[in-house]
Amino acid sequence: MIEPVLANIDENFDAKLNHLKDLLKIKSISTDPAFAVDCDAAADWLVSDLQSIGFDASKRQTPGHPMVVAHHDGPGPHILFYGHYDVQPVDPIALWESDPFDPQIIEADLGPALRARGSSDDKGQIMTFVEACRSWKSVHGTLPCKITVFLEGEEESSSPSLVPFMEANKDELSADLVLICDTTLFGDNTPAIVTQLRGLLGEEFTIHGPKMDLHSGFFGGAAMNPGRVLAKIIASLHDDAGRITIPGFYDDVESPSPEVLDQWNRLDFNTADFLGAVGLSEPAGETSKSVLEMIWSRPTCEVNGMECGYTGEGFKTVLPAQASAKVSFRLVPGQDPHKIRDSFRKMVEGMIPKDCSVEWIGHGTSRASQMATDHPAFESAREALSDEWGVEAAFIGCGGSIPIAGHFQNILGLNSMLIGFGRENDAIHSPNEKYDLRSFQKGMRSWVRILDKISRG
Amino acid sequence: MIEPVLANIDENFDAKLNHLKDLLKIKSISTDPAFAVDCDAAADWLVSDLQSIGFDASKRQTPGHPMVVAHHDGPGPHILFYGHYDVQPVDPIALWESDPFDPQIIEADLGPALRARGSSDDKGQIMTFVEACRSWKSVHGTLPCKITVFLEGEEESSSPSLVPFMEANKDELSADLVLICDTTLFGDNTPAIVTQLRGLLGEEFTIHGPKMDLHSGFFGGAAMNPGRVLAKIIASLHDDAGRITIPGFYDDVESPSPEVLDQWNRLDFNTADFLGAVGLSEPAGETSKSVLEMIWSRPTCEVNGMECGYTGEGFKTVLPAQASAKVSFRLVPGQDPHKIRDSFRKMVEGMIPKDCSVEWIGHGTSRASQMATDHPAFESAREALSDEWGVEAAFIGCGGSIPIAGHFQNILGLNSMLIGFGRENDAIHSPNEKYDLRSFQKGMRSWVRILDKISRG
Numbered sequence: 015m016i017e018p019v020l021a022n023i024d025e026n027f028d029a030k031l032n033h034l035k036d037l038l039k040i041k042s043i044s045t046d047p048a049f050a051v052d053c054d055a056a057a058d059w060l061v062s063d064l065q066s067i068g069f070d071a072s073k074r075q076t077p078g079h080p081m082v083v084a085h086h087d088g089p090g091p092h093i094l095f096y097g098h099y100d101v102q103p104v105d106p107i108a109l110w111e112s113d114p115f116d117p118q119i120i121e122a123d124l125g126p127a128l129r130a131r132g133s134s135d136d137k138g139q140i141m142t143f144v145e146a147c148r149s150w151k152s153v154h155g156t157l158p159c160k161i162t163v164f165l166e167g168e169e170e171s172s173s174p175s176l177v178p179f180m181e182a183n184k185d186e187l188s189a190d191l192v193l194i195c196d197t198t199l200f201g202d203n204t205p206a207i208v209t210q211l212r213g214l215l216g217e218e219f220t221i222h223g224p225k226m227d228l229h230s231g232f233f234g235g236a237a238m239n240p241g242r243v244l245a246k247i248i249a250s251l252h253d254d255a256g257r258i259t260i261p262g263f264y265d266d267v268e269s270p271s272p273e274v275l276d277q278w279n280r281l282d283f284n285t286a287d288f289l290g291a292v293g294l295s296e297p298a299g300e301t302s303k304s305v306l307e308m309i310w311s312r313p314t315c316e317v318n319g320m321e322c323g324y325t326g327e328g329f330k331t332v333l334p335a336q337a338s339a340k341v342s343f344r345l346v347p348g349q350d351p352h353k354i355r356d357s358f359r360k361m362v363e364g365m366i367p368k369d370c371s372v373e374w375i376g377h378g379t380s381r382a383s384q385m386a387t388d389h390p391a392f393e394s395a396r397e398a399l400s401d402e403w404g405v406e407a408a409f410i411g412c413g414g415s416i417p418i419a420g421h422f423q424n425i426l427g428l429n430s431m432l433i434g435f436g437r438e439n440d441a442i443h444s445p446n447e448k449y450d451l452r453s454f455q456k457g458m459r460s461w462v463r464i465l466d467k468i469s470r471g
Numbered sequence: 472m473i474e475p476v477l478a479n480i481d482e483n484f485d486a487k488l489n490h491l492k493d494l495l496k497i498k499s500i501s502t503d504p505a506f507a508v509d510c511d512a513a514a515d516w517l518v519s520d521l522q523s524i525g526f527d528a529s530k531r532q533t534p535g536h537p538m539v540v541a542h543h544d545g546p547g548p549h550i551l552f553y554g555h556y557d558v559q560p561v562d563p564i565a566l567w568e569s570d571p572f573d574p575q576i577i578e579a580d581l582g583p584a585l586r587a588r589g590s591s592d593d594k595g596q597i598m599t600f601v602e603a604c605r606s607w608k609s610v611h612g613t614l615p616c617k618i619t620v621f622l623e624g625e626e627e628s629s630s631p632s633l634v635p636f637m638e639a640n641k642d643e644l645s646a647d648l649v650l651i652c653d654t655t656l657f658g659d660n661t662p663a664i665v666t667q668l669r670g671l672l673g674e675e676f677t678i679h680g681p682k683m684d685l686h687s688g689f690f691g692g693a694a695m696n697p698g699r700v701l702a703k704i705i706a707s708l709h710d711d712a713g714r715i716t717i718p719g720f721y722d723d724v725e726s727p728s729p730e731v732l733d734q735w736n737r738l739d740f741n742t743a744d745f746l747g748a749v750g751l752s753e754p755a756g757e758t759s760k761s762v763l764e765m766i767w768s769r770p771t772c773e774v775n776g777m778e779c780g781y782t783g784e785g786f787k788t789v790l791p792a793q794a795s796a797k798v799s800f801r802l803v804p805g806q807d808p809h810k811i812r813d814s815f816r817k818m819v820e821g822m823i824p825k826d827c828s829v830e831w832i833g834h835g836t837s838r839a840s841q842m843a844t845d846h847p848a849f850e851s852a853r854e855a856l857s858d859e860w861g862v863e864a865a866f867i868g869c870g871g872s873i874p875i876a877g878h879f880q881n882i883l884g885l886n887s888m889l890i891g892f893g894r895e896n897d898a899i900h901s902p903n904e905k906y907d908l909r910s911f912q913k914g915m916r917s918w919v920r921i922l923d924k925i926s927r928g
Contacts, residue, residue: 212688216786225750231669231871234801235771236762237746238755242709242774248702289694293682294826298695308692316691317698318789323776324797329673329834331799332775340781342788344691369751377786414688 016466022149023458030148031128031454033063034141035117037099038130044079044100045171053079053167056099060140060165067148069163074183076175079167083186085160086147090469091391092160094189094428096418097140097196098169101132102443109445119451123439124202126451133449135442139195139434140165142457150462158469162189169196169418176418180425191391191468192422197412197434199453201282205399205407205460207392208432209385210270210310213345214415215354216377219362220338221247223370227323228333237333238369241322244337247365251315251341256300258315262357268348268384270311274409278306281408310411313354314344342377344413351379383419386429391468395431398463402456435460473923479606480915487605488585488911490520491598492574494556495587501536501557502628510536510624513556517597517622524605526620531640533632536624540643542617543604547926548848549617551646551885553875554597554653555626558589559900566902576908580896581659583908590906592899596652596891597622599914607919615926619646626653626875633875637882648848648925649879654869654891656910658739662856662864662917664849665889666842667727667767670802671872672811673834676819677795678704680827684780685790694790695826698779701794704822708772708798713757715772719814725805725841727768731866735763738865767868771801799834801870808836840876843886848925852888855920859913892917 023030042056043049057073057080064071064084071084079100104114112118117130128138143163150157164187168175180187200206223240224233253259270278285305289295299308308314322337324330343354359374366372385392387409399407412432419430435457441447480487499513500506514530514537521528521541528541536557561571569575571588578584585595600620607614621644623633637644657663680697681690710716727735742762746752756765765771779794781787800811816831823829842849844866856864869889876887892914898904 214688214788216788218786223751228749229871230771230773230775230799231671231801231869232766233749234773234799234870235756235765235769236754237749237751238753239773241777242705245702245705245774245777248699249706252699289826292685292690292694294680294694296695296824296826297693298824298826299692305693309689312692314687314692316687316696316788316790317702317780318687318787318791319780319782320698320702320794321778321782323774325776325778325795329675329797329799330775331671331673331773333773334775337777338782340786342687342691342786344688367753367755369746369753369755412688413691414686 016462018153019149019462020459022153023145023455023462026149027455030141030145030458031451034128034138034454037137037141038117038132039115041115042100042132042167043103044168045103050079053100057082057167060099063144064163067144067151074179076179078175081167081175081179082163082165084163086157088157088160090159090471091191092162092189093465093468094162094164094187094192095143096164096192096194097143098136098166099140100167100170101137102135102170104131106445111446120448122448122450124450124452127448128451128454129446129448131447133447134436134440135447136169136196138449138454139436139457142435142454143193143195143461145458146461146465149458150465158465162187177421177425180421184426187426189428191389192428192430194418194430194432195434197432198436198438200408200410202437203403204282204405205403206410207395207399207407208412209387209392209409210347210411211383211416211419212413213349213351213380213382215343215345215351215379216340217342217355217358218338218340218375218377220336220373221366221370222336222373224333224335227335230331230333233333238367239333240337240370241334243365243367243370244320244322244339247362248317248320248339250365255302256298258313260315260354260357260361263313263354266348266350267313267346275307277409279304281306306411309413311346313346313349316342318342344415345382347382347384349382351381355379380415380417380420383423385419385431389429390471391431394467395433395464398467399433399460402460402463433460433464473919475610476606476919477916479610480602480912480919483606484912487598487602487915488908491585491595491911494594494598495574495589496572498572499557499589499624500560501625502560507536510557514539514624517556520601521620524601524608531636533636535632538624538632538636539620539622541620543614545614545617547616547928548648549619549646550922550925551619551621551644551649552600553621553649553651554600555593555623556597557624557627558594559592559627561588563902568903571904577905579905579907581907581909584905585908585911586903586905588904590904591893591897592904593626593653595906595911596893596914599892599911600650600652600918602915603918603922606915607922615922619644634878634882637878641883644883646885648846649885649887651875651887651889652891654889655893655895657865657867659894660860661739661862662860663867664852664856664864665869666844666849666866667804667868668840668873668876669870670806670808670837670839672800672802672808672836673797674799674812674815675795675797675832675834677793677830678823678827679793679830681790681792684792687788687790690790695824696790697794697827698791700822700824700827701777701779701796704819705774705777705796707822712759713755715770717772717811717814717818720770720811723805723807724770724803732764734866736761738763763868766870768803770803770806773799775799801872802839804839804841806839808838812836837872837874837877840880842876842888846886847928848888851924852890852921855924856890856917859917859920890917890921
């Protein structure tokens with residue numbers, strides 16, 4: 015049943031690649047208002063393309079860039095596919111080896127690749143799914159299941175219209191399962207399904223001491239230095255074993271199952287390579303945890319910025335009136351950002367000496383996402399990916415905080431599977447972004463296999 | 472013998488005040504090259520004025536602004552008087568209530584005062600001594616002792632020419648004792664002789680971790696954060712009792728004698744007022760020491776600046792590649808800045824984890840100065856000041872680091888007495904600088920008494 019579809023993909027590979035190039039030529043940079051017309055053009059292109067496959071597709075206006083929503087009927091489960099057609103800016107343009115919007119085939123580390131802005135993030139990934147549908151429809155005259163395609167044009171500019179649109183269109187966007195294609199393989203060859211994402215909590219605080227900057231000769235030794243208070247607070251956040259000391263911080267942490275941990279341990283992950291790539295050699299987290307646990311399933315507390323006193327050239331013997339820090343927490347399933355915020359603030363406030371005060375700015379919060387991997391689609395997708403790639407697919411975590419899966423969960427009550435075919439070296443958000451042709455081809459073929467397995471249950 | 476001189480001062484007070492105003496009208500701002508000609512004019516004015524009293528005075532060129540050196544013969548000991556004719560810039564000019572170079576008599580907290588840039592720092596103070604000499608000469612036709620006046624024009628711009636000039640003119644500047652008039656009373660009414668000054672050591676260091684800024688989602692928890700390392704270092708510099716933890720830091724500290732400490736304890740000093748003026752209430756230094764000890768005779772370690780990661784508006788979940796700090800030490804008699812630097816660096820380097828490195832920038836060092844208060848001139852000056860002010864004069868410390876006394880000690884082998892009549896509220900280096908007329912009058916009278924007592928041994 016799927017063999018002719020896979021064969022159709024291979025036979026029409028060049029045509030599909032040229033078609034992707036057309037989409038990549040559209041300069042749909044969402045952050046820069048100068049490219050609003052290009053974003054609109056990309057949406058139009060996609061609407062037209064989805065219509066050509068038989069989708070009931072339309073461009074939907076928002077206060078920002080438009081959404082593309084397309085429906086196609088079919089038997090079995092209802093799948094909602096999410097991707098984004100907007101791309102990052104191209105600066106610094108001088109570092110590009112060719113025009114970012116004139117796609118070029120280049121030779122990359124694992125074979126030929128397509129170089130263009132958006133090739134990997136996310137137009138190439140979108141088109142793996144769209145082309146899988148096209149080939150299926152072309153061979154069978156129908157699709158294996160009911161499919162809604164939902165594409166946004168503001169992912170690279172914080173998605174201001176996304177939540178309101180989802181809330182206003184709950185019924186239309188309802189489905190049985192969400193497929194998100196905006197992630198990478200694990201390492202070079204292992205297909206992966208992201209099953210957990212860390213949440214985020216951002217805190218900023220300023221410690222005020224003397225009412226003005228003081229001369230360290232006249233007051234030094236007698237006046238409280240807020241820089242010293244700040245350092246004591248930041249230093250106290252971790253113990254010598256790398257654990258975070260905020261009271262109750264780990265109370266609600268849900269650890270991955272032994273099966274998941276066991277699978278992580280079997281992954282082809284090299285700590286020396288991972289850290290070596292950024293000039294490090296020793297894991298800095300909890301001494302009792304593996305590096306994959308540190309970045310996927312353990313919460314963190316990191317100082318992202320710190321400032322006090324004179325930081326320019328030379329020296330100024332000032333005793334600063336204030337000192338400030340930005341601290342962020344990556345949260346894991348089970349943790350409540352508001353509870354962590356309260357406990358953190360209470361701990362900090364307990365360390366403020368009598369002559370100092372603390373002023374807070376709360377930044378964003380998002381909970382971690384934990385996908386319901388006991389949903390049968392996860393096992394189906396894993397088998398399908400393993401079949402295509404000849405390597406056992408992995409359930410992995412992601413240390414970053416991708417809010418989209420949380421929105422589908424919270425607003426639409428939908429479970430998401432994040433499956434992507436990008437690679438860490440695709441240089442997304444950087445000059446010379448590329449997408450391996452292997453990723454494009456095996457990506458399309460992967461979706462055929464996944465849709466087939468999911469549809470057959 | 473001195474009564475007619477004191478009477479002469481009082482009788483000619485208005486003329487002397489008008490004469491000081493003439494000097495204050497000269498815009499001798501040393502840091503701004505635009506005022507070089509004014510600095511030169513101030514030196515000429517002083518040369519001419521000292522010649523009018525009978526000094527053999529001359530302007531001496533340097534690579535910067537000129538020195539004024541003037542000699543007058545006399546019996547007994549040879550006194551060298553030091554002051555500076557240059558002044559601070561006037562910015563922010565909008566905050567001045569009258570033209571900074573058009574001296575005005577104003578009503579201040581303790582009576583009339585002269586408002587002008589340089590009135591207290593240091594032209595008014597210089598002229599207390601010069602006018603004392605003028606009145607003495609006018610009454611007696613001679614001076615009570617041999618006197619050299621040595622005035623520089625670069626004190627407010629780090630005195631680049633001072634040490635070379637002193638070294639090149641050792642013989643000419645030799646004397647028995649130095650009098651420096653650039654300090655304040657203790658509190659409102661207590662005449663004071665500064666007998667110890669703290670030294671200074673400035674250190675700056677940067678901790679390097681990952682070779683670039685990292686995404687805290689992808690690396691947070693696994694990669695060492697240099698901000699955390701920096702905080703641990705700064706936090707570890709003081710123990711809970713406020714003592715500095717650098718190994719050997721206190722080893723060579725010479726404490727004031729019990730007599731000096733006893734005298735400090737008897738001074739009219741109010742901790743609540745001192746700290747309250749800058750919005751604080753609790754001394755932050757060693758719990759076993761008084762506030763005057765903290766700021767005069769105990770060494771300090773203060774962070775003057777700290778910087779890492781993102782410190783702009785909003786939030787950036789960066790895991791910073793580096794973190795840096797500026798730390799200064801106020802040193803007390805006995806401490807060797809180089810030994811302290813070595814011990815500090817060794818301690819910091821011992822706290823740098825394997826994946827980080829530290830880079831150093833050494834800033835200036837100066838030793839503390841301890842005057843030889845057993846020199847009989849100190850007791851003579853104290854008696855003279857007590858006579859004039861009707862309050863027992865105090866031997867006090869100074870928490871700042873005035874290098875001039877150290878230069879006289881190290882280059883010329885001379886002991887210095889720092890005696891000044893400014894007040895803490897004179898707003899030196901700020902808008903609306905003033906000098907109390909009481910300071911000017913009693914300052915002149917004080918020098919007459921001091922020169923008399925010192926000359927008679």
